[in-house]
Amino acid sequence: MDKNMLLEMARLITIQQAEIDRLKALMPDRKKNKKKLDSENKVRRLSLIAKMYSKQWEKILSENSDQISFINQQLLIWELSPFKPTFDVEQILKNFK
Structure with a gap:
């Protein structure tokens, strides 16, 4: 690459970055208040706990499938x-929301 090609690439990158910055400025601000952020964190954590328990439940069912049959x-x-083993984690965790 020669010097002119590098300068042209730098100019194009600068133009693209300016356009990106302009488009970002047009987007509405996505600031959230602390109360809403905390509630979203709680919901996310409860969802992760529910997934973890569901995976554990499926693992236990597969390990004990012979006994269940x-x-x-x-x-x-x-x-x-x-016997139809069911485990509704969401219903149990609903009280903690």
Whole structure:
């Protein structure tokens, strides 16, 4: 690359950066008040906790699938309703919001 090419590239970059800055200035400010920010953080944390517990629940179900199927077979023999493991984390964590 020669010197003129580098100067031309620098000029184009400067023009692009000026256009980016101009467009950023046109965008509305996205400042949030502290109260709203704190509530969003709480919701985000509760969501992460719910995902973590859901993954743990799925892991436990897969590890104990043999025992669950044995219990379901026994329940069917005794003509009882089968065991359907459910775990609704969102309902439990709803009280903490």
